[in-house]
Amino acid sequence: MSNQTIEQITEPLPKEQQISQLHFARSHTTDDYITEADLLARINSSPFGETTKDWAQRSAQVESLGNVGWGLFSTPPIIQRAEGSLLYDTDDKEYIDLISGFSVSGFGNNYQPITEAICKQAQTLTHFFDFPHPKRIHLAERLAKLSGIDGKARVLFGTTGSDAIESAVKAARHYTGKPYVLVAKGDYHGATSGTIALTSRKGMNANYFPGSSDAYVGFFGFPHEYRAGLKNFGGFGLESIDELEHSLKGTFSPYADGNGNLVAAILVEPFQSSSGYYIPPRSYLKNLRRICDEHNILLILDEVQTGLGRTGKIWGFEHSEVRPDIIAVSKTLGGGLPLSAVIASAQIFEAWNPTAHINTQAGNAIACAAAHVVLDTLTAPGFLDDVNRRGDRFVSGLQKIAAKHPSLGYIDHTGIYIGLEFVLDPVLKTPAPDLVSEIRASALSDGLFLDHGGYYGNRIPLIPALNMPNEIIDRALFKLEKHIGLAEEKFGI
Ligand SMILES: Cc1ncc(COP(=O)(O)O)c(C=O)c1O
Numbered sequence: 001m002s003n004q005t006i007e008q009i010t011e012p013l014p015k016e017q018q019i020s021q022l023h024f025a026r027s028h029t030t031d032d033y034i035t036e037a038d039l040l041a042r043i044n045s046s047p048f049g050e051t052t053k054d055w056a057q058r059s060a061q062v063e064s065l066g067n068v069g070w071g072l073f074s075t076p077p078i079i080q081r082a083e084g085s086l087l088y089d090t091d092d093k094e095y096i097d098l099i100s101g102f103s104v105s106g107f108g109n110n111y112q113p114i115t116e117a118i119c120k121q122a123q124t125l126t127h128f129f130d131f132p133h134p135k136r137i138h139l140a141e142r143l144a145k146l147s148g149i150d151g152k153a154r155v156l157f158g159t160t161g162s163d164a165i166e167s168a169v170k171a172a173r174h175y176t177g178k179p180y181v182l183v184a185k186g187d188y189h190g191a192t193s194g195t196i197a198l199t200s201r202k203g204m205n206a207n208y209f210p211g212s213s214d215a216y217v218g219f220f221g222f223p224h225e226y227r228a229g230l231k232n233f234g235g236f237g238l239e240s241i242d243e244l245e246h247s248l249k250g251t252f253s254p255y256a257d258g259n260g261n262l263v264a265a266i267l268v269e270p271f272q273s274s275s276g277y278y279i280p281p282r283s284y285l286k287n288l289r290r291i292c293d294e295h296n297i298l299l300i301l302d303e304v305q306t307g308l309g310r311t312g313k314i315w316g317f318e319h320s321e322v323r324p325d326i327i328a329v330s331k332t333l334g335g336g337l338p339l340s341a342v343i344a345s346a347q348i349f350e351a352w353n354p355t356a357h358i359n360t361q362a363g364n365a366i367a368c369a370a371a372h373v374v375l376d377t378l379t380a381p382g383f384l385d386d387v388n389r390r391g392d393r394f395v396s397g398l399q400k401i402a403a404k405h406p407s408l409g410y411i412d413h414t415g416i417y418i419g420l421e422f423v424l425d426p427v428l429k430t431p432a433p434d435l436v437s438e439i440r441a442s443a444l445s446d447g448l449f450l451d452h453g454g455y456y457g458n459r460i461p462l463i464p465a466l467n468m469p470n471e472i473i474d475r476a477l478f479k480l481e482k483h484i485g486l487a488e489e490k491f492g493i
Pocket of ligand 1: 102160161162163165188189190191269273274302303304305306330331
């Protein structure tokens with residue numbers, strides 16, 4: 001890969017530098033790429049059984065090498081069955097799942113009420129193009145009501161998170177007639193051609209056309225308290241909102257012409273998930289809402305990962321007491337099946353004529369049936385209290401671990417949304433990415449499935465199923481502590 005730093009490649013490129021981005025994107029050589037042979041070597045030294053290694057080899061020979069599994073792990077385990085939060089590979093080795101498909105499996109696997117609804121719906125209507133059907137219409141009614149959007153809301157269905165984000169941005173630009181979308185640095189909003197320009201997590205936007213500035217995307221800093229003010233680790237300044245405001249008001253604003261600002265929407269994740277489960281100060285969304293109101297800009301909140309219970313409330317934005325104009329939701333919504341929705345202030349979708357947007361896979365009837373169970377469960381009395389109790393159980397265990405293990409420098413948590421930051425030195429907060437790699441690799445061989453993240457590669461987000469049983473939480477904590485301890489020993493901490 002390139003030797004650019006994260007700061008360099010997440011900065012918006014001024015127009016005049018477009019040519020260098022063009023040069024950068026076209027200057028790859030085959031040396032930059034991981035090859036099939038590299039993956040086969042990784043598989044050989046992986047801790048898996050023979051059958052799993054065999055399947056991994058077949059995957060390496062036929063699937064795209066850009067698959068996330070090879071980025072998340074040296075070799076991804078090949079899972080063939082699951083029971084709730086327990087996954088079993090093709091050698092029947094068990095793993096505790098603390099990733100939950102980045103929340104796609106928000107209720108784990110094979111959650112019986114969802115499975116039953118899927119089987120029942122499959123016997124009546126599988127799918128009917130992108131047309132309304134009773135399950136979908138009723139789901140739209142429920143989502144509109146649940147959204148908390150001021151006034152009347154309307155819903156557009158889709159299939160994936162990226163597709164919801166693309167639709168939200170398309171609708172916002174059409175409604176306002178303005179081109180720019182401003183996004184927080186480090187946010188992840190998808191990896192399709194339409195969303196990649198919005199996704200600066202780890203500079204993912206750097207190598208694709210149109211580049212962010214060509215796609216009328218601008219960035220502002222994401223605030224996080226732990227590293228705010230630490231000049232040696234930039235990118236988290238709490239002053240980022242002031243900078244955003246200045247960029248809208250300034251005489252030489254890149255986002256304005258003589259007739260006012262050119263910004264259709266500010267699009268953010270309420271909490272920054274794929275970057276490492278970072279929770280910003282509560283004032284973050286309040287300030288963005290105020291700025292949007294003052295400048296006549298729409299606020300789009302990407303609740304694809306924070307939405308539907310993970311933060312202990314239905315929506316992540318509820319913690320800041322703001323109301324967005326548009327919400328994008330997916331993942332947990334489909335109960336494991338592909339489904340997404342954009343919920344917007346009615347007038348935004350009323351500015352569209354029939355056929356303005358088509359997705360022949362949208363609002364699949366089986367996925368809608370699953371989504372009804374998801375909403376039934378989330379809104380059942382006491383369910384979110386239970387989610388919060390499970391989150392507290394995790395966090396009290398983690399605090400005990402942190403008291404014994406200095407490398408666990410910081411814990412972000414709300415509900416069952418938990419981000420762990422690992423450091424070599426708790427005072428200097430020196431990031432510990434190699435320690436995190438060690439913890440994750442040894443946990444994987446011991447049957448604990450952990451995500452990784454962090455602006456410095458030094459975070460472990462915990463993404464358990466919302467309904468993970470206490471017994472599995474305790475087993476997960478036990479294993480986590482064991483592997484933090486082993487890694488600290490190895491690194492002399
Ligand atoms: C916040 C957020 N937005 C959008 C997406 C894109 O969703 P999908 O992978 O379903 O396209 C993701 C996926 O991880 C996400 O976390």
